[in-house]
Amino acid sequence: MAQVTVTEQLLLHQKASPMATGRFTMLLNELILAAKIISREVNKAGLVNVLGFTGEINIQGEKVKKLDEFANSVLIHRMQRSGLLCAMSSEENADLIEIPDKFKHGDYILIFDPLDGSSNIDVNVNVGTIFSIFRRTAENGPVRLEEVLQKGSEQVAAGYFLYGTSTMMVYTTGDGVHGFTLDPSVGEFLLSHQNIMTPEDGKIYSINEGYWNYWDEPTREVVSYFKSSANTQKKPYSSRYIGSLVSDFHRNLIYGGIFLYPKDHRDSKRTSGKLRLLCEANPLAFVIEQAGGLAIDGQNRILDIEPCELHQRVPLFIGSKNDVLKVKELYGKS
Ligand code: P6P
Numbered sequence: 001m002a003q004v005t006v007t008e009q010l011l012l013h014q015k016a017s018p019m020a021t022g023r024f025t026m027l028l029n030e031l032i033l034a035a036k037i038i039s040r041e042v043n044k045a046g047l048v049n050v051l052g053f054t055g056e057i058n059i060q061g062e063k064v065k066k067l068d069e070f071a072n073s074v075l076i077h078r079m080q081r082s083g084l085l086c087a088m089s090s091e092e093n094a095d096l097i098e099i100p101d102k103f104k105h106g107d108y109i110l111i112f113d114p115l116d117g118s119s120n121i122d123v124n125v126n127v128g129t130i131f132s133i134f135r136r137t138a139e140n141g142p143v144r145l146e147e148v149l150q151k152g153s154e155q156v157a158a159g160y161f162l163y164g165t166s167t168m169m170v171y172t173t174g175d176g177v178h179g180f181t182l183d184p185s186v187g188e189f190l191l192s193h194q195n196i197m198t199p200e201d202g203k204i205y206s207i208n209e210g211y212w213n214y215w216d217e218p219t220r221e222v223v224s225y226f227k228s229s230a231n232t233q234k235k236p237y238s239s240r241y242i243g244s245l246v247s248d249f250h251r252n253l254i255y256g257g258i259f260l261y262p263k264d265h266r267d268s269k270r271t272s273g274k275l276r277l278l279c280e281a282n283p284l285a286f287v288i289e290q291a292g293g294l295a296i297d298g299q300n301r302i303l304d305i306e307p308c309e310l311h312q313r314v315p316l317f318i319g320s321k322n323d324v325l326k327v328k329e330l331y332g333k334s
Contacts, residue, residue, distance in 0.1 A: 004191035006032060006169065006180055023084055024157070027108055027133070028171070030082040032189060035129055035161040035169065037078075038071045038115070039182065042127060042163040059094040059311055061269075067121050068092060071114035071129065084108050086136050087143040089310050091116075091279045096148060096310065108156075109134040109148055113279040116160075117244025126164035128246025132283040133157040148310065152282035152303035159287060160246050170196070170250065172290040177253075196253060198293045202320035204257030205237040206248045214264035218334035222317075222327050226258070232322065245275065249284055249318065253291060258319035258327070262298070273297075273315035277307055281316050294324035298331045 004012075010025045058068070072092045079085055080097070083104035088097040091113040099105050110133055117127040133156050136147045159171025167182040169189050179193030205226040212220065226237045237257070242248060248259050264270045275281055285295035285302035295302040295318040305314065317327045 003188075006189050006191075009178055009180075009191055010173075023106065023108075024173070027082060027084045027106075027110075028157070030078055030084070031075075031110075031131060032169065034075045034078040035167070036182070036187060037074050038129060039161070039163050039167040041067060041070055042115075042121075043167075058092045060091070062118075067127075068115045068118045075112060075114050075129070079110055082106070085110055087148060088112070089148055089278065090114055091276060091311070094311075096143070096145065098143075107136045109136055109143070111148070111278050111283075113276070116246050116280065120242070120244050125242055126162060126244050126247040128163060128244070128250075129161040130246060130280055130283050131157075131159060132279060132286070145310075148278075149307040151306055152277075152285055155282060155286050155303075158283035160250075160283065162246050162250055164247065168192070168250070170253075170287065172287050174286075174290065177287055177291045193254075196291050198253050198288065198291045198320055199256030200292065200321045201232050202252065202255075202257035202323045203233060203237055204240045204252055204255060205260065205323075206239070206241045206252060206257065207260040207262075208241060208243070209239070211264045211266065214266040214270070215262060216265070218331050219262045219264075221334070222260070222262075222330050225326065225330060226323075231326070245280060245284075249288075252319045253288065253293070256320045258317065258323035260327070261316045263315045270313075272313040274313060275316045277302070277305060277312045277314040278310060281314050281318075284316075284318055288318050292321060293319055294321050295319075296324055296328055299328060 007025055072090055080099050081103055084106035085099055085108050086105050087109050089111045113130040115127050116130055134150050134154055135156055157173045162168045169180045177196040179196055180189035181192040182189050225231055229235050252259055261273050261275050263273045281302050288295050297315045317324055
């Protein structure tokens with residue numbers, strides 16, 4: 001395959017749409033630079049003292065790991081200078097991130113999880129950066145929160161970087177899903193997976209079964225379906241769960257399967273599940289639908305949910321089309 005860079009791919013495949021401007025290509029290239037910097041630190045995390053805790057607690061009430069903080073600051077530092085954004089929101093920041101007046105403002109909004117799966121950093125398990133891009137709805141003036149709280153179906157682009165055995169970037173602008181692999185020797189992301197389509201029927205299910213006792217009966221019935229021979233495979237699905245959403249999602253995207261993070265009754269915080277609508281569920285839902293899959297909260301399409309707040313959590317069932325439809329059918333019966 002000829003070596004196609006992200007920029008070439010964007011120019012090759014841009015339909016006449018708001019995405020056809022060079023500004024979006026510039027935005028994605030800024031994001032790529034931030035990801036290369038994060039990838040460099042992640043790949044040498046074992047060698048320098050960036051492991052361990054900063055001792056601070058983030059908005060999610062989780063202890064912030066140094067690499068989390070580093071990734072967050074790299075993204076904010078780089079993207080606020082891009083001249084393309086009017087606001088940002090990070091999973092690590094309680095409030096909207098304003099673009100300082102000294103920088104040129106644009107009409108895109110960037111929402112991101114700087115380093116998802118961070119609980120795995122110290123044990124060398126893959127982590128990732130997830131991003132979601134909207135255009136602002138007002139012509140100009142200070143960005144209002146409701147411009148950020150748009151339905152996922154309004155995203156103009158979304159995707160993730162996966163820092164694993166290789167560093168990958170997977171994204172969509174609504175014109176299919178494309179995967180690029182970083183060639184560290186030249187520092188370029190080169191096209192490695194063109195037009196990714198996920199199998200309609202999976203063979204893998206991904207869920208933290210440790211919470212079995214906290215699930216309601218319909219959820220137990222859903223999980224039991226995938227472990228039984230009553231499914232379309234006529235045999236139990238393989239269980240694969242490494243506790244890093246981007247990695248679990250990416251594996252299932254390529255091989256076919258379903259990732260489930262239901263609500264549970266462990267405590268009041270989990271009655272809407274653990275994963276965040278804006279910086280996790282929405283971007284991955286855009287990707288999976290463009291790859292022929294589906295994403296629901298148990299009943300409703302993720303991309304149709306009207307957000308109420310920045311850090312809103314949502315139950316997530318995402319992956320192969322027929323597997324997600326089965327989840328919807330089983331929950332619909334209860
Ligand atoms: P649990 C990582 O902290 C994360 O946000 C996702 O990357 C991952 O899928 C999930 O939480 C794991 O959660 O409750 O199974 O440990």
